[in-house]
Each structure stands twice: as structure tokens, then as C-alpha cells.
Amino acid sequence: MSRVYNFSAGPAVLPEEVLKEAADEMLDYKGTGMSVMEMSHRSKAYDNIIKEAEADLRELMNIPDNYKVLFLQGGASQQFAMIPMNLMKNRVADYIVTGQWAKKAYQEAGIYGKANKIASSEDETFSYIPDCSDLPISEDADYVYICENNTIYGTKFHTLPNTKGKPLVADVSSCFLSEPVDVTKYGVIYGGVQKNIGPAGVVIVIIREDLITEDVLEGTPTMLKYKIHADNASLYNTPPAYGIYICGKVFKWLKSRGGLAAMKEYNEKKAAILYNFLDESKLFKGTVRKEDRSLMNVPFVTGDADLDAKFVKEATEAGFVNLKGHRTVGGMRASIYNAMPIEGVEKLVEFMRDFEAKNA
Numbered sequence: 265m266s267r268v269y270n271f272s273a274g275p276a277v278l279p280e281e282v283l284k285e286a287a288d289e290m291l292d293y294k295g296t297g298m299s300v301m302e303m304s305h306r307s308k309a310y311d312n313i314i315k316e317a318e319a320d321l322r323e324l325m326n327i328p329d330n331y332k333v334l335f336l337q338g339g340a341s342q343q344f345a346m347i348p349m350n351l352m353k354n355r356v357a358d359y360i361v362t363g364q365w366a367k368k369a370y371q372e373a374g375i376y377g378k379a380n381k382i383a384s385s386e387d388e389t390f391s392y393i394p395d396c397s398d399l400p401i402s403e404d405a406d407y408v409y410i411c412e413n414n415t416i417y418g419t420k421f422h423t424l425p426n427t428k429g430k431p432l433v434a435d436v437s438s439c440f441l442s443e444p445v446d447v448t449k450y451g452v453i454y455g456g457v458q459k460n461i462g463p464a465g466v467v468i469v470i471i472r473e474d475l476i477t478e479d480v481l482e483g484t485p486t487m488l489k490y491k492i493h494a495d496n497a498s499l500y501n502t503p504p505a506y507g508i509y510i511c512g513k514v515f516k517w518l519k520s521r522g523g524l525a526a527m528k529e530y531n532e533k534k535a536a537i538l539y540n541f542l543d544e545s546k547l548f549k550g551t552v553r554k555e556d557r558s559l560m561n562v563p564f565v566t567g568d569a570d571l572d573a574k575f576v577k578e579a580t581e582a583g584f585v586n587l588k589g590h591r592t593v594g595g596m597r598a599s600i601y602n603a604m605p606i607e608g609v610e611k612l613v614e615f616m617r618d619f620e621a622k623n624a
């Protein structure tokens with residue numbers, strides 16, 4: 265068996281310990297004589313799995329009691345519709361567009377009501393986060409929406425926008441559990457888990473209770489109502505059971521590593537190795553304004569498309585895979601999520617140094 269260093273933006277690297285544990289339990293989960301995949305979601309064994317997963321997530325993120333934790337399906341993209349359907353009481357929402365995912369969410373919201381683009385960084389290919397300290401928040405906005413970490417462009421909100429009292433809704437797919445957060449600053453925090461937590465197929469929604477109501481847009485399908493899932497503790501229908509089980513294992517892994525404060529420290533150390541190299545390199549350049557850099561997704565270029573392609577090819581051969589940038593941006597992108605070990609980044613930088621010496 266040989267594992268590569270997987271720099272994929274998502275689905276992405278998971279902790280090896282978690283994968284091994286899951287493998288050990290594959291045929292017989294804790295004496296039940298069956299795999300978690302084969303188990304009723306109403307069984308005692310599964311009830312423990314989902315309850316423990318929620319409890320561990322609450323502990324990790326210090327989630328207050330007046331927030332619900334929902335394990336849903338449909339990926340982050342389904343939330344682009346579910347959020348306006350459930351939250352647009354006045355049919356008005358303000359969107360800060362800092363990348364493709366925020367743009368998609370903004371466009372989707374436009375189907376259901378008046379979506380206002382109150383700030384954007386599209387003028388400079390989303391390479392920075394706009395100043396959001398005093399934006400023209402709409403008087404009747406039901407919420408203000410951000411994508412907190414822009415997976416494709418490698419920017420991150422290091423300061424949350426001033427929403428002037430409106431609930432903040434944040435897509436945290438690619439920075440979920442990468443550092444501590446103050447949940448009370450948000451109305452909704454949500455993310456697809458396949459970037460930093462688990463296998464594709466689960467989206468976690470952390471939502472303040474007062475935002476969960478019967479008063480949703482007419483025609484909202486039952487399955488897209490937060491209230492249905494909240495009232496049924498994420499077991500209204502069959503949940504993505506195996507995926508939630510793996511998420512639960514990752515929560516335990518994070519706790520064993522010291523929780524989110526320790527993860528932040530580790531992630532900062534890891535990212536600094538790569539960013540420091542990019543800042544001194546004569547061949548490779550980071551593409552993002554320094555103060556807005558993401559700890560999770562690091563895009564970079566050589567400035568020459570052929571050389572970029574050569575780098576990606578040789579890196580792959582050396583065991584550093586999925587470094588090709590997003591198809592809309594080109595160049596390279598190293599995603600260095602929680603489960604990427606520091607050695608992976610150190611060795612990548614060593615490889616880049618070597619490539620630079622040979623190709624300068």
C-alpha cells in the first residue's frame with residue numbers, strides 16, 4: 265500500500281487513523297455483526313453514532329444551546345436554495361460575492377426573491393476580500409450571505425462583515441473546523457463535509473433556533489424545510505448514515521489532537537511553510553492579497569501555462585497529486601486541509617525548490 269500526498273480541494277484527504285478505524289469496523293461494527301452501512305438508522309447502535317457525532321461537534325465548536333445542528337444531504341449547493349426558501353421572509357437578501365460559490369448562491373437566491381450584490385471582488389478575479397465594515401445593508405434584508413473561505417481563489421474572511429444587525433449566513437465548506445469560531449456571530453453556518461470533515465454526501469447546517477420556522481416560501485418541498493429536519497433530529501428520512509459515522513470519527517480525531525485552537529496553530533504553521541516559500545521564490549507566485557490568504561487553499565502560478573503544466577505533471581509523478589488549479593483559474597492550487605500532515609507541505613516545498621532550480 266502506498267498513499268500519496270493528496271492536495272485535492274475536495275473530496276479531499278482524510279486522517280489515516282480514521283480510515284483505518286473505519287476499515288477495522290467495516291464488517292462488524294462493535295459486535296453488531298454488521299457494517300454501519302447495513303444498519304437501520306433507527307437502531308440503538310446508529311442512534312449512538314449520530315448523537316455522539318452531534319455532541320462532539322457541539323463541544324469542538326462550542327455551539328450554544330439555542331442553535332440546532334442538522335446533518336443533511338444535497339451538498340453545499342442544495343443550501344444555495346434551501347437558505348432563501350427558509351429565510352427570505354421579506355424576499356430580500358444581501359450577498360457578498362467573493363468567488364464562484366458565493367456567486368452561485370447569489371444567483372440561486374435570485375430565483376426566490378431580491379438578491380442584492382452589496383460587495384464583490386470580481387473586478388480583480390476574486391483575489392481579495394472587500395472591505396465589509398460599512399456596506400449598504402438593505403433595510404429589509406432577511407440575512408447577509410458570505411462564503412467565508414473561497415476554495416477556488418484561496419481567500420478567507422479574517423474579519424466578518426458588519427451586517428448591521430441582520431443574521432449572517434456563511435458557507436464554511438472549505439474552512440469547517442480549521443480554527444475556532446464564535447458561533448454566536450452567525451445565524452447559519454453550513455458546509456459540505458467533503459472538504460475538511462468527511463465523505464461527500466453530508467452537509468452540516470448549524471442554525472439559530474429563531475430562524476427555524478413554519479413560515480417558508482410557498483412551494484418549499486418538505487425535504488427542504490429546516491423545521492422538518494430540526495424537529496426530527498436529522499432523522500426525518502434515512503440520513504447519509506455512513507458519511508455521518510465518518511464525520512463523527514473525524515470529530516473524535518480533532519478532539520484527540522487538542523481541538524480547534526490546536527488545529528489553528530497547526531494549520532498556520534503548515535500554511536506559513538508554503539506562503540513563505542512563495543514569497544521568496546523567483547519562479548512561483550501566490551495569487552492572493554496577503555492579508556486575505558486562506559489557511560486551507562493556496563493557489564499559485566509560475567506565470568507560464570506550459571511550465572505550470574510541466575510542474576503539475578512532474579509533481580504527480582513524485583507523489584504530490586491534485587495540484588492543478590481550478591479549471592476557471594488555471595495554475596496550481598494546494599489544498600492543505602486539517603488532515604494534510606505538515607510533512608506533506610514540507611516535502612512539497614522541497615520539490616518546488618528543486619523544480620525552480622532546474623527550470624529557472
Ligand SMILES: *Cc1c(COP(=O)(O)O)cnc(C)c1O
Pocket residue numbers: 274338339340341342365411413414415435436437438456459
Ligand atoms: C465545494 C464547495 C461547494 C459545493 O459543494 P457541493 O457539496 O459539491 O455542492 C460550495 N461552497 C464551497 C465553499 C465549496 O468549497
